[in-house]
Amino acid sequence: MMQAAPSVPSLGTSAVLTRNDFRTLFLAALGGALEFYDFVVFVFFALPLSELFFPKGTAPWLAQLQVYGIFAAGYLARPLGGIVMAHFGDRLGRKRMFTLSVFLMALPTLAIGLLPVHAQVGLLAPVLLLLLRVVQGIAIGGEVPGAWVFVAEHAPKGRVGFACASLTSGLTVGILIGSLTAAWINHHLSHEQVLAWGWRMPFLLGGVFGFIAVWLRRWLSETPVFAAMRERKELSRELPLRAVLRSHRGAVVTSMLVTWMLTAAILVLILMLPNLVQKQFGLSPDVAFLGNSLAAFFLCLGCISYGWLVDRIGDRQALLAGSIALLAGTYVLFGDLANGGQHFLLLYSLVGFLVGAVGVVPTVMVMAFPAPIRYSGLSFAYNVAYAVFGASTATLIEVLAERVGHMAPAHYVAITAVVSAVVAIYLLRQRRAAL
Template sequence: MQLDNNRRLNRQDYKTLSLAALGGALEFYDFIIFVFFAAVIGDLFFPSTMPDWLRQVQTFGIFAAGYLARPLGGIVMAHFGDLVGRKRMFSLSILLMALPTLAIGLLPTYSSIGIAAPLLLLLMRLLQGAAIGGEVPGAWVFVAEHVPRKRIGFACGTLTAGLTAGILLGSLVATLINTLLPASSILHGGWRIPFFLGGIFGLIALYLRRWLQETPIFLEMKAHKALSQSLPLKSVLADHKKEVVVSMLMTWLLSAGIVVVILMTPTYLQKQLGIPAALTLQANSMATIALLFGCIVAGWTVDRIGSSKTFIIGSLFMGVCSGSFYYLVAQDNSLLKPMYTLVGFSIGVVGAVPYVMVRAFPSALRFTGISFSYNVSYAIFGGLTPIFVTLIMHLTPMAPAYYVLALAGIGLGLGIYLNRDLNSESAVDARLADSISGG
């Protein structure tokens, strides 16, 4: 099977990309909607006699359990994705997310079944974590193996934007429910609504994904009996250590950039600078929307100038924008919305991250290589970043700025490295030629 790598995206490509992005957005919504209702969930799923701070710690502990389950779920699904097909695991991941989300909306509370309530909640979060661990790498691999080679960056950037849209959707739904319903109504059942919505929409997305086709590259490998003959993870760790390290650093850039700028900064602005919550949330929504466009632009750019130049230019831009944002807004709050929007757009350089990852591993090991690198790195840096930044904030209020500047330095270093090693055009073209011919 010879693929026309110079053609434009066709109708089938756009259909594949749209369904993948939609499913990814809904999965991210399902995964993070929990955090928007953590206070209510803590009140309902733990004893009323328990100190409030301890309820919240245990509630966020259950939320964090989803991150800990990501590596195991991702590696298991990637293993079968490399051996039996991308599409099957791509569908399984959304089913594994939709059902636990729906179940959370149906769970009885502590007052009804006692200690079984938080234990069941924990089980559902573990299943959600396993699902998201397979969804993100699976989605990147799926779209990258469908589209022409010279459109991989745009496809991955657009898909990453779709995943980020799930965070925005969760924020909007939470805001809407808290606006329309009084606190008493939310406590007596209103909190279940976003979980019902997530589960139902997830099942709809699963139904729509049945129209997707297996990737041409996997079908070609299967026809040529070129699938991995050994345990995929064993081969990845034995033969692709360099690619794993680069992919883990890339994931650090992606996860920590979004965690600090999009998830942590609203609280920082309120606590450190005294900016009203309503204003910070409005600005945060603008920054998240700008991030979506930034991901797409980064993907479009990497197709045209390569990953090295994209990360060098993009990281410098991110460093300048983030440093300016945290410094200037501290001096003049009127700059909040335009500067937050600009820094949100600059973080969009992370939209080029999956481009490097899908092109780093041979096709027979691609799903496993990406899944292992991404999920292990995300579990470490996604979980430790908030703690680290909070600790540094006790020393300087500019801690978020310094952390993002450090990330920009990592991105710059990766860009320079890619220019002379991992992403040399001849090496990449050889890998892609292997993929098309059966790997």
């Protein structure tokens, strides 16, 4: 049976970030940025992919829906990668899985850039695209939870919020790189050039990024927390996931609910909004992707700011404040869009910063599970939630926006923000009851 092992170090022993801590955070965040770029760049090119990988004559809305379905397949595959890598991460070490995940991402990303299209090989084209997207999902399923655990267990005491948020900010830099790449391609290439060869550029570039990330992670060391557990033989003696599901179901549920807010904020407000504002509100591609680049930039700053806030006032208080601010900002942005989008760039930048509230989520989850099963617990909750909510969100938002109205995406994000706020209040009351 697994024991709590009180002798295992908590998350850090000092409140001061050393030069080595900053080096670890920088390398982990940079590697995560390059890998996350590989995973999200797909959605920025959903429109050209929908034209290239399905038969000519397919209704545009149906082709795009099918591409979003392939995009969602990556989310459905995440639990598989997450559960397997987390199991070995809790048994063999965080660093090994941390390096393997980025390698598994680089290969399919490069391969997508080399794929034949429907006009060349027929139905085999979308099938191959689907298979490669599944491999990407397996890789990212191990990457993101492993990265959060890795930096949290390297962080000094009192700096876990900043460490997790810095890593999250690094992941969002991947979104920014993808957005800037899409903006550059859409600005400098004609639609015909994008369809002919331009769409391949971001995936080929992503493959190169991935192999750079593999090389960067050679310089990282195992976490002190895991090293101490291994030396003292305090690793979980049973299947880590079994221990999670037997003794930590409450932590799993709360982690899944706050992950729902994270998926909605990132998917709807950052990844999908450039396409939504073009289709639903008539903005030009240049304006849409410029706004998205600004939002992604301020998202990076927002994550770090919320991480700083976590270390000052606590993760639960920061989660509550961030959820309420996100709800308000989302409605302000969509209200402006419904009235012509006169302040789109300014408000989208603000909302990007407010989406930085997602930087609080990893700290909430890291603190919810004890060290011997931390990777498995966080990975299971996060990836299952992403599979359930992330896989359905893109298609659901596309349908709701078409059939319910322009404000449907805002309502969806608002619902998840309310749920997140309720979770924060519940956790605050739980902590007070324990005192």
